Amino acid sequence: AQKITQTQPGMFVQEKEAVTLDCTYDTSDQSYGLFWYKQPSSGEMIFLIYQGSYDEQNATEGRYSLNFQKARKSANLVISASQLGDSAMYFCAMRGGMDSSYKLIFGSGTRLLVRP
């Protein structure tokens, strides 16, 4: 079974600064995928970034990057140059490589507030 742990219920960051949101995971699968989603107050889940367990490089998508440390089973999201519009809930999720459903298992999330 897969499990995602996000230990930061809430985070503050000053506009234009970088912030790291923590995510640790547990799985017995050798192959798996890690995802980050953003959920603004409107409720929609917005896909941000993906990291495969066999990817050699850390994933990057614009201002988002993933600090993937496989031995530590962590996949932290780094947001650079924070903007006011980044204020939202952020969820880490994983997909097991042996799961033919391709469903995602989510953590409990981190609420990020960007201060002007």
Place this chain on the structure above:
Amino acid sequence: DTGVSQNPRHKITKRGQNVTFRCDPISEHNRLYWYRQTLGQGPEFLTYFQNEAQLEKSRLLSDRFSAERPKGSFSTLEIQRTEQGDSAMYLCASSSHEGAGGRSPLHFGNGTRLTVT
């Protein structure tokens, strides 16, 4: 690609009533998922369809819950004899893994927020 559409956006019902939600996935996606999200928590998997076949159900999906995807396109989630504990956001997602396999994300709708009074 018009995205995943869910209706209604909000539903208020009295305890004991039945409710039904609809999800229209992205048209070329053959996989459809229902999740439930309570306040302050991450989405929890409920059930999954591949085309019209319901292939997996979570233990969270009690006998009062039923989901269908009759023609492999839109899906409905029905809750019978609603209870206050059913109050939550119900999210639908779709995906296609042709070619990309496990790298493809789930694409979510805006959800239906259910309040049981």
